[in-house]
Amino acid sequence: MLAEQTDHERVKKSLDPEANYINSQLAKNYGFSDNGRQIFRVVWSENVSETRESEFDCFAGDIYIGTSRSVRRTKKYSYLNDKWILEKLVYNPTHEIKGSEFGNYEPIYVFQDGKGNFLPLNRRVVEIILDSLLNGSPWKKSDWESWDSKRREREEELFFSIIDNESNPFLSALHAGETVLNALDSSVVSGASEEKGNPVKES
Secondary structure (H helix, E strand, O other): OHHHHHHHHHHHHOOOHHHHHHHHHHHHHHOEOOOOOEOEEEEEHHHOEEEEEEEEEEEEOOEEEEEEEEEEEEEOOOOOOOOEEEEEEEOOOOOOEOOHHHOEEEEEEEOEOOOOOEOOOOHHHHHHHHHHHHHOOOOOHHHHHHHHHHHHHHHHHHHHHHHHOOOOHHHHHHHOOOOOHHHHHHHHHHHHHOOOOOOOOOO
């Protein structure tokens, strides 16, 4: 629980590097609207707000005295706390949300598990979601399992190629008890970037 809270505090203070990377790729691959707004983006739930005209509860101290209609700047996702969200720019003007005539962002996916617990950002998940959304090819459980199996096979091949090569500089680190997982992760990411942008599904 402490680790999760620490991570939440970290991403509240500054935008996560993974979010920076994902947003740069979303801008590069999917572009901007005519008024210069990114079509897809990832945001932290605590960092986004909107100006809304609505009925708001009114209190006198701790005493509820009814509602009144007014325009207020409010937290956009009042029902979500400390979550990453993938959004899409849509044009669905409504008088309740000020500025929506220029487009407003709607959630596509919230990074949380089935119980509402925080999940970290994952660039591959973003790619798969957008592939499904834009290409009309929803991913089934078997598709995820196939992709995950191939990813694991690639990691195993890379790992054994490292430990089988005595001249490889990573081998001495392994024998010294040092971790090579960071190098392995970076190699896997590098290898994945050479493939097609989205995981290939089995027919």
